[in-house]
Amino acid sequence: MDGEALTTVVESLMIMSARLRKFALTVHVISSVGWLGAVTSFLLSPLRA
């Protein structure tokens, strides 16, 4: 097996299943965009203080 073929095999083994991919996407979106919401809260919390 040459290097290119080996890379293809390894890459195909590393691809997540559709369900796992959706789960990972959900966790990633919640944490990254949720972080944005928390930063907005931090930024605006001194407004009425």
Next chain:
Amino acid sequence: MIMRLRLRKFALTAHVTSSIGWLGAVVAFLALDITAQNSRDVQTVRAAYLAMATLIWYVLIPLAVAALLTGIVQSLGTTWGLLRHYWVLFKLVLTVVAAILLVQYSQTVADRAAVAASIADPRGLPSFLLHSVGGLVVLLVVTILAVFKPRGMTRYGWRKRRDQQRKDEQRKVPVP
């Protein structure tokens, strides 16, 4: 009324930012609530209640309204539609209920912040834990529905699809 690709992407970005930003702000609110319940320092407890009142007016309600409006625009401007798929419909209902409860509850939070600011020792004021955890769970369910998009069309959705298929067949030009 399908939106162009660029506009669709912009609307999607606005919707994801506002709806999941709302979720992040609820987590921040929850952190303040837990601090208010567990801190022994009077000033910290007072500051936490005042910050919660600010959060609900300046962050949570604006994000909730933005999430609702961008969601409606997003569904009406794409092939998903507002009432065609059960997951979109559930998302809409959950978002509307959560937004209404949030607006209703905002006065309670404001009142409690006013009490915390005026009394000597605000420790021991009731918690908002039930509402904030409930809101967090609802928003997590909404996010999961949006990512997984479970199958299932409403009756209206099936009717619309049949109408569309009929129109497409009528448009087909017979090949000589």
